[in-house]
Amino acid sequence: MIRESEHFIYIENQFFISNPGREDTIVKNRIAMEIKNRIIKAHHKGTRFMVIVVIPLLPGFSGDITNQAKTVLRAQVRYQQQSIAKDKFSLFSQLKTEGILAEDYIRFYALRNHGVLNDKPVQEIIYVHSKFMIVDDRRFIIGSSNINDRSMLGDRDSEIGIVVEEGMFKA
């Protein structure tokens, strides 16, 4: 659906671990690369195009993020950073190499909530657990699969989803 998108993609997912078109990683699924190619196409055509991705601030694995030990949490964060914006082959960096300011076309968001506990202000991550994508307000896919290799490759976790496409409205 990413290839056929015309102006807007909205993604909510628990993860964003995807290969933006780099050889130096074990990540196989190339959803990020498809998004990158779509953005480059929009940029060259001069059309308005926007991708919004909502993910959790931190993957939900136990452990201290500042602990130097090789925990699952730190591995997940590393793969996510390699997918999105952290080193020179990430999605954002590759767009920059193409002369594109990534923020003009794709933005990642995460949520926090706040409240009062024992008369003190507290805040906590909103752990996004949705797994869906809406394209141009006309097509969507929703299901159990995260954006990572475990869910996407097929020969690992079993997942199910449904793709729905709105037909033409009758006047």
Next chain:
Amino acid sequence: MTEEQKQIQKEEENESIGLEKDDLPLFNVLNNQQMTHVGTCTCQIVRSSSNWSTGISDTENSIYQAYISKQNYKFDKV
């Protein structure tokens, strides 16, 4: 609580948990005349599945294919 009361309570609990086969909803295939609400959507079930998980011969990654392109699978009209 006497032994008898305990037994009755246990039976009641079992009854509330166990569903009779006749109570379960059935999926019926409707013909066109029976369908009163007809939408305009097309939809398709997709899955990630493999030999080790469901016994199919070829690995299927139609969820991934659907994310990438709608050319990669067929829509069924609903």
